[in-house]
Amino acid sequence: MSGNADSPVVITRHAALGYEGGVVLGNLEFEIPAGARVGVLGPNGGGKTTLFRALQGEIEPLAGKLEVNASCATVQQTDRSRLxxxxxxxxxxxxxxxxxxxxxxxxxxxxxxxxxxxxxxxxxxxxxxxxxxxxxxxxxxxxxxxxxxxxGANLLLMDEPFTGLDAPSEALLESLIDRLAGDGKTIMIATHEVEQASRWDLVLCLNKTQISFGRPAEALSRPVLEATYGGHIVEIPGQPELGVLPAHHHHHDGEPEEANR
Ligand SMILES: Nc1ncnc2c1ncn2[C@@H]1O[C@H](COP(=O)(O)OP(=O)(O)OP(=O)(O)O)[C@@H](O)[C@H]1O
Ligand SMILES: [Mg+2]
Incomplete structure (x- = not known):
């Protein structure tokens, strides 16, 4: 890894990301230390994949600074591999x-x-x-x-790696993430599961802008979740029980909303 062990692996300062049509994710202001497991939360269209594309160097920030001091590799969202x-x-x-x-x-x-x-x-x-x-x-x-x-990448970006996994596979993947972080890999994981992210070291909540960043105990408050999810219930297709229920909502097993991908 380049830089010394204490320097953050990712640094953003007033960074704004987007495409030709304009900014889709603004106000990025966070630093990620080596070896952290970082949950990246946000609704569909919130900007999670866009952030990963910028970290991977596929797109340049439209404004501000986004610095990656590590070699980076991505496990892309949904398996589009030729089976x-x-x-x-x-x-x-x-x-x-x-x-x-x-x-x-x-x-x-x-x-x-x-x-x-x-x-x-x-x-x-x-x-x-x-x-x-x-x-x-x-x-x-x-x-x-x-x-x-x-x-040989030191920064691993996993874009919704838990989608479609059953409970045993999910548990295996979670412990693998723990082990890799223990070995010093920095891992950012886009997920729709707030509870899961709360078990990691840091969370980054995105909804077109950075809503919050920090340790889960501080960064995952009720207002943060409402701003992140706009008060909506977010459900993973086929796994309604893993839905995110912002405060005010009681758990219920209604029909899962179709995710708009
Ligand atoms: N290549 C592109 N050109 C223009 N706009 C794009 C492009 N890719 C994504 N967007 C827009 O950027 C915004 C953020 O999309 P992004 O894919 O980063 O969200 P996401 O948080 O990963 O969502 P999901 O949970 O559905 O994967 C959306 O409004 C999307 O339409
Ligand atoms: Mg995405």
């Missing part, structure tokens, strides 16, 4: 090593070994030879995380 494409879990994990190779080199023994180690790290060494498309959603998610590990 019919003939690659193994090991092949996918190996792809993370490509950026570190000269253009004329193909991955060799050393790269395959790295990939196997990364698959072991995410608990999938037994599945190295399995066709990527034949794995479960939770296993594919972990293969994609293995790919970020072989790339």
């Amino acid at each position: 019919d494409y003939p690659v193994s879990a090991l092949d996918v994990a190996t792809m993370g090593t490509l950026a570190g190779l000269p253009w004329w080199k193909r991955p060799g023994r050393a790269e395959k070994r790295k990939a196997r180690e990364a698959l072991a790290m995410v608990g999938l060494e037994e599945h190295a030879r399995d066709h990527f498309g034949s794995l479960s959603g939770g296993q594919r998610q972990r293969v994609l995380i293995a790919r970020t590990l072989t790339s």
Whole structure:
């Protein structure tokens, strides 16, 4: 990692992000220390993916400063992978090593070994030879995380990695995140689950602007959640029980609202 161990991995100052049409996420003002697990909360369209794209260097800030002092890798939102494409879990994990190779080199023994180690790290060494498309959603998610590990990235951006996972897969992924952070990786996780984010080190609440940032105990207040979610109940498709209920609302099992993606 560049910079010394004490310097923040991400620094934003009055940063505004957006596209040709204008700013979609303004007022960013936060610093993230190495090894933190950061929950990124916000409604659909709140700006979570836009923030990740800026951190990954895909888009430049429209204003202000956004500094990333680490190599960065993203596990993208929803698995849009070609499931019919003939690659193994090991092949996918190996792809993370490509950026570190000269253009004329193909991955060799050393790269395959790295990939196997990364698959072991995410608990999938037994599945190295399995066709990527034949794995479960939770296993594919972990293969994609293995790919970020072989790339050597220190800042991992996970864009709604829990979507569609059952409870055991979710628990596995949560403990993997804990382990990686314990190893010094900085991890930002976009999620719709407030309760889950409250167990991590920091939370960043976004709704077109930065609503709050800090330790969950301070940054997740009732007014913050209302400003973040606009007083609406946010539900994950197919998992209404994991919905976010801002204060005033009692838990109920109504029909899940369709997420507008
Ligand atoms: N390529 C683009 N060009 C123009 N506007 C965009 C582009 N991508 C996203 N936006 C707009 O930016 C805003 C923030 O979108 P973004 O995808 O960052 O939200 P999000 O918090 O990730 O939402 P979700 O929970 O649905 O994934 C939205 O209003 C969206 O329409
Ligand atoms: Mg998104």
